[in-house]
Amino acid sequence: xxKFKSAAKKGVPPLSTASLPDIVFMILFFFMVTTTMRQNEVxxxxxxxxxxxIKKLEKKSVVSYIFIGRPVTRLQNIYGSEPMIQMNDxxxxxxxxxxxxxxxxxLAEREQLPExxxxxxxxxxxxxxxxxxxxxTDVKQALRYANALKINYSAKKDYKNLSTR
Amino acid sequence: MAKRAVPEINAGSMADIAFLLLIFFIVATTMDVDTGxxxxxxxxxxxxxxxxxxxxxxxxxLVVLINRNDQLMVEGQLLSVDELKxxxxxxxxxxxxxxNLPEKELVIVDFPTGxxxxxxxxxAELMISKGVVSLQNDRSTTYGKYLIVQNELVAAVxxxxxxxxxxxFGRKYDxxxxxxxxxxxxxxxxxxxxxxxxxxxxxxNIGGTK
Numbered sequence: 001x002x003k004f005k006s007a008a009k010k011g012v013p014p015l016s017t018a019s020l021p022d023i024v025f026m027i028l029f030f031f032m033v034t035t036t037m038r039q040n041e042v043x044x045x046x047x048x049x050x051x052x053x054i055k056k057l058e059k060k061s062v063v064s065y066i067f068i069g070r071p072v073t074r075l076q077n078i079y080g081s082e083p084m085i086q087m088n089d090x091x092x093x094x095x096x097x098x099x100x101x102x103x104x105x106x107l108a109e110r111e112q113l114p115e116x117x118x119x120x121x122x123x124x125x126x127x128x129x130x131x132x133x134x135x136x137t138d139v140k141q142a143l144r145y146a147n148a149l150k151i152n153y154s155a156k157k158d159y160k161n162l163s164t165r
Numbered sequence: 166m167a168k169r170a171v172p173e174i175n176a177g178s179m180a181d182i183a184f185l186l187l188i189f190f191i192v193a194t195t196m197d198v199d200t201g202x203x204x205x206x207x208x209x210x211x212x213x214x215x216x217x218x219x220x221x222x223x224x225x226x227l228v229v230l231i232n233r234n235d236q237l238m239v240e241g242q243l244l245s246v247d248e249l250k251x252x253x254x255x256x257x258x259x260x261x262x263x264x265n266l267p268e269k270e271l272v273i274v275d276f277p278t279g280x281x282x283x284x285x286x287x288x289a290e291l292m293i294s295k296g297v298v299s300l301q302n303d304r305s306t307t308y309g310k311y312l313i314v315q316n317e318l319v320a321a322v323x324x325x326x327x328x329x330x331x332x333x334f335g336r337k338y339d340x341x342x343x344x345x346x347x348x349x350x351x352x353x354x355x356x357x358x359x360x361x362x363x364x365x366x367x368x369x370n371i372g373g374t375k
Contacts, residue, residue: 025183034196035194035195049308049312049313051312051315053316054200054201057198122203124201127308129312132307133302133307133311137302145209148206150206
């Protein structure tokens with residue numbers, strides 16, 4: 001009796017989880033290497049247009065962000081649904097032409113950069129594709145007055161058009 | 166004296182700790198790389214400086230207008246975006262020396278020596294177009310359309326640069342590595358041959374558009 005019973009009791013051996021930390025660490029390192037820290041919480045909805053002639057922004061530390069778009073749905077009861085300008089983390093409430101606040105923003109951003117990088121400062125414009133150019137032109141004029149001339153129109157790679165060329 | 170055995174550290178919670186870190190990194194980071202079209206804005210003209218109206222001959226200007234209905238007009242004709250690139254390439258290269266397309270002038274361009282069979286000793290005298298693209302838009306033009314047009318214009322110049330680099334240096338312009346000083350010198354040279362001459366009009370505030 002005993003001979004057979006012990007064999008039946010055996011069942012599936014327990015799964016070894018000793019290598020689980022190694023696997024998780026591997027995934028962790030993958031994420032640490034490939035991703036960058038989230039910098040701004042986007043408060044305006046932005047769908048950037050697609051383009052073929054795009055370049056990567058190399059040095060993130062010299063880049064400041066200006067978003068233009070309609071406020072996200074959860075903020076629309078506070079700010080309404082008219083297009084607004086968000087600079088890094090801050091949403092501007094200014095009416096009309098936003099020259100002042102853009103200039104202040106650029107000045108503050110430039111102040112933070114080390115002396116050697118001040119002329120490399122780039123402004124990334126993340127603008128929703130359905131926004132009218134009027135607001136964009138105002139911001140561009142303000143950037144010219146603030147002497148922040150290097151700009152980058154944020155766009156996604158257009159794979160569909162690339163293949164037909 | 167008997168050696169006291171060091172008790173083994175329990176590594177059972179290692180996985181939990183690693184998971185915690187993993188989840189933190191997934192939440193706190195983003196994967197998207199920033200890409201886009203890089204452009205240089207013109208500086209604001211000095212107020213004290215006398216305004217010289219630089220006269221540019223009509224044949225040297227390609228007027229690109231986008232109206233508030235996102236329609237494109239090039240040199241007085243309605244044009245679809247798909248044709249804009251071809252038109253711009255033709256404008257900048259002017260291969261047949263057409264009298265209605267831009268003039269060219271002799272300019273000395275420096276290239277690094279020994280990189281190209283055509284320019285063995287570096288500098289070369291080349292005929293370079295004087296053309297300028299003038300881009301104007303309405304305040305109600307959508308940004309998406311504006312960027313597509315910008316993209317086509319940049320694409321035209323990039324294609325000409327690619328062509329030039331391929332013919333003379335056997336490599337494409339995009340494949341030149343700006344971190345190497347030789348390649349950077351080639352890039353600078355080519356940038357002089359085909360300049361990114363896209364000028365945007367000073368914004369005019371015309372009432373009634375919106």
